[in-house]
Amino acid sequence: MRLLLRAAAVLATTAALTAVPSLTSPAHAGQVGVVVSIKGAGKVTVKSGSIEDGPTVCDWTSEVDERAVNTCERMRNEEPLVATTWLRPEAAPGNWEVGNWSGCDLIEMEGDVPLCGLQSGAFSSVEKTPRISFNDTHVPEMTSVEVRSVPDVDRTFRFDFAADEGALECAFDSTVIWTPCSSGFQQAFGEGNHAFYVRATDPSGQSSAVSGYPFTAVDTQLIATPPALTNSTAATFGLTSTIASSYLCQLDDQTPYVCLSQRVGNHTAAGLGEGTHRMRVWGRHLGWSDQVPATHTWTVDTTAPQTTLTGGEVSGGVMRSTFTSEAGASFRCRVTGPGRDDAWAACTSPVTYSGLTAEGTYTFEVAASDAAGNFDVTPAGWSWLSTPDPEDPLDPGPGPHPQPLPTPAASAPETGPVTGPGKVRAGRKATYRLASPTPGAVLACQVRRKGAAPVATAWRACSPTFVLKTRQMKPGRYILYVRAGVGTQWDATPSTKSIVVRRSR
Structure with a gap:
């Protein structure tokens, strides 16, 4: 076919010259000047034609953007009569394929490869600017995407992803603003539902399909807790969160358990023993959990103090x-x-x-x-x-005087013997020694005339050493009664001392 086209062109030129014998032949034969443009990645080789100057290959296989257009140096083909140049395209290795020519005089298929023919007139010179397109046939694909919560870091997540080619960009939530990113980055978020988007874009501007990867940031709050120190064996906690639909609780080191199945509510832990306790609470929603639990520590003390x-x-x-x-x-x-x-x-x-x-x-x-x-x-x-009697014969002497302690005795206390003078003159004082073998016991005394029983309301505290005043006592016989006491228990058999008060001289 190409030979037939060439022969037809030669015959047409010969006929024209025969019809106009007076036409002067040009100094040069026919020539074609060619500037090749390549869109995308590939090269163009001169298949046939006499190239007098310029390159025979226009190579842009290093291009990566199918939108880019590159131009090669001008080449020139000169023939005796009609100059014809055939160009053969070849796509870059990989995902590139040959597209369409533009600016060609002739197109001829060589297998599945289109050849571009450029032709001058007889004894004429023309300039041609053919362009071939090479197409990038592969759209990038995301090969893996994973969103994970970062342990022990509140409301923080890690994003891992990969693509088969292209530059990576990420975006979050409903306002999609793409920014460059790399796999493995971490970011904190406010409590609530979120979505992660990632795409790969190749140099030709083709982007991978975009899908949203949902995740939830949960933040647990305790709005009610037991006091730091309490005597209650039950502890009530008020739980709340903006997004949680259930809660997981852990008391001390026990196995965690579901303690509430709604967003806001109370949970009570009962039967607590004495000592320090810790409650940890994780809010949960759609398979996501608070990475840092809300924690409260308190102490249960049920033992009454001793006074x-x-x-x-x-x-x-x-x-x-x-x-x-x-x-x-x-x-x-x-x-x-x-x-x-x-x-x-x-x-x-x-x-x-x-x-x-x-x-x-x-x-x-x-x-x-x-x-x-x-x-x-x-x-x-x-x-x-x-006793209100200021002249009571019992003088407790100088204080302080120990008093009964609160601990009851196992049995009634005992009173020791009373030692001192048996006779004293009226108006004088007599000193007596009192005692009790019961530890912690105190003493109470009263003086009555001989034959008179002690009066229950007349007992008065007295010290182990006391002075008997006789100024207001009439001569006669008296009995000094002494009893020991511990707490509310008193010796039912007081010790006694007979005293004779004589007339003053």
């Missing part, structure tokens, strides 16, 4: 007591007795009560409370007898 009375004294209707308990404890005190029925009131050691002058028995009580709210239900305390 210890450390001292007490009474003088002139004024009582002073000291007491102690565990560190951080607070106290409540009260006094009951003749004309006195105090309510429990806050107090600190030492505490003083006055106006306790009515005749009868007074009782002081104190109970400790610890920081957890436990109250001592067995208060410590002591009792004493009061």
Whole structure:
């Protein structure tokens, strides 16, 4: 076919010359100047034609963008009559294929390859600018995409992905703004549902298909917790989150368990033992979980404190007591007795009560409370007898005087013997020694005429060494009664000492 076209062209030229014999032949034969343009990646080779100058190959197989157009140096073909040049395209290796020619005079197929023919007129010179397109046939594909939460880092995720070719770009959520990215990057997000997008774009501008990869950032909050120190064996927690649909709880080191199946609600852990406890809570939604649980630590203390009375004294209707308990404890005190029925009131050691002058028995009580709210239900305390007679023959002597401690004795205390003079003149004083073999016991005394029984309301605190005043005592025979006491228990068989008060001289 190509030979027939060439022969036809020669015959046409010869006929024209024969018809016009006076035409002067040009100084040169026919020639074609060719500037080849290549779009995409490939090369063009001169298949036939006498190239007097310029390249015979236009090679742009190194191009990577099918949109780019590159031009080669001008080549020139000269023939005696009609110049004809045939160009053969060849696509770059890989995903490139030969496209279409433009600017050709003739097109001839060589197998499945289109050849471009460029031709001059007889004894004429022309310039040709043919262009061949090479097409990139492969669109990039994402070969893997994975979204994972980063352990122990709140609301942070890692993104891993790969493509078979092209530059990678990423975007998030509904406002898709593509930015360059690389696999393995991490990013934090606000609580809620999110979507990750990634695409690969090759140099020809072709992008892979885009799909959204959903993930959820969960942030758990505790809106109610037990106090840091409590005596309750049950603990209630208020759980909330913007997005969570259920919660996983872990008490201490036990196995985690589903503790709530709604966005907001309470969970109670019961049957707690004494000691420090920890509750960890993870919000969950659509298979995603809070990477950093909400955590609360508290201590359960159900043991009541013990109150210890450390001292007490009474003088002139004024009582002073000291007491102690565990560190951080607070106290409540009260006094009951003749004309006195105090309510429990806050107090600190030492505490003083006055106006306790009515005749009868007074009782002081104190109970400790610890920081957890436990109250001592067995208060410590002591009792004493009061008499309004300023001339009472019993003189307790110099204070302070130890008083009964709050711990009850296993059995009634015992009173030791009374030693001292058996006779004393009226108006003088006599000193007596008292004792008790019971540890912690205190003593109470009263003096009655011989033959008169002790009066229950007339007992008065006395020290192991006391002075008997006889100024207001009439001559006669008297009995000194002494009994030991611990707490609220007293010796039912007091010790006695017979005393004769003689007339003054």
